[in-house]
């Protein structure tokens with residue numbers, strides 16, 4: 062297994078990295094409530110690292126379309142024990158937050174990636190926090206809060222529009238003082254996109270990378286509804302916890318296209334599949 066430093070800014074590492082998801086929430090769309098207890102969440106994070114996760118992404122607020130905001134103090138209460146445990150284990154920690162206050166606290170606790178699904182739009186102060194701390198910043202394409210996002214699905218050309226809108230968010234991040242090489246872009250699969258638009262973005266993996274030639278790209282498709290719709294039985298979407306094989310298929314696809322990293326709830330099978338296809342490419 063080739064080891065790759067997640068802090069390396071090379072957009073095409075020797076192998077595509079895996080970011081393991083730990084949602085310390087009661088209501089995330091696929092695993093809400095499973096890791097809500099801090100000790101259980103820490104055990105799960107350590108298990109994902111043992112399975113081969115290069116990064117652990119800790120979330121304390123569900124981004125599920127239609128959900129209400131979690132109070133900031135509650136979000137921080139949820140994520141901090143897991144952040145501290147993983148930092149003390151020497152694991153690269155990312156925190157999935159849209160809030161400047163949470164970002165500041167977790168970076169001070171040793172997190173080295175701020176994963177902001179709003180790309181700096183929900184709380185622009187987060188950009189200054191990231192700039193001052195000099196940490197990596199996942200800037201995801203986003204058009205609005207969970208409650209309204211699925212109303213915002215009108216694009217002339219979803220690939221071109223997502224690239225141009227994300228570029229504007231990158232410019233704002235750089236204007237706030239974030240060094241360009243610290244920015245990781247993410248097309249925001251499932252956020253203000255229909256299933257068909259999600260497939261168009263996935264199919265445009267190379268065009269999206271070319272739109273941000275020197276930047277790392279993170280892909281987050283794990284267990285999402287467009288996969289459930291594809292695998293529907295008798296009109297019923299495949300349940301979220303039964304979409305891991307489909308997720309793994311796309312992880313291997315992204316590995317073949319030499320993407321920087323995939324964000325996934327299940328790690329071992331994704332790592333095995335990606336290692337396998339990387340051998341073919343070698």
Ligand SMILES: Nc1nc2ncc(COP(=O)(O)O)nc2c(=O)[nH]1
Pocket residue numbers: 082084089090091092120124125157176177178199201247249250279280281282283324
């Ligand atoms: N960077 C990034 N972060 C994300 N956080 C949450 C979810 C959706 O909720 P989940 O935590 O249950 O996957 N998707 C993304 C994503 O696609 N990209």
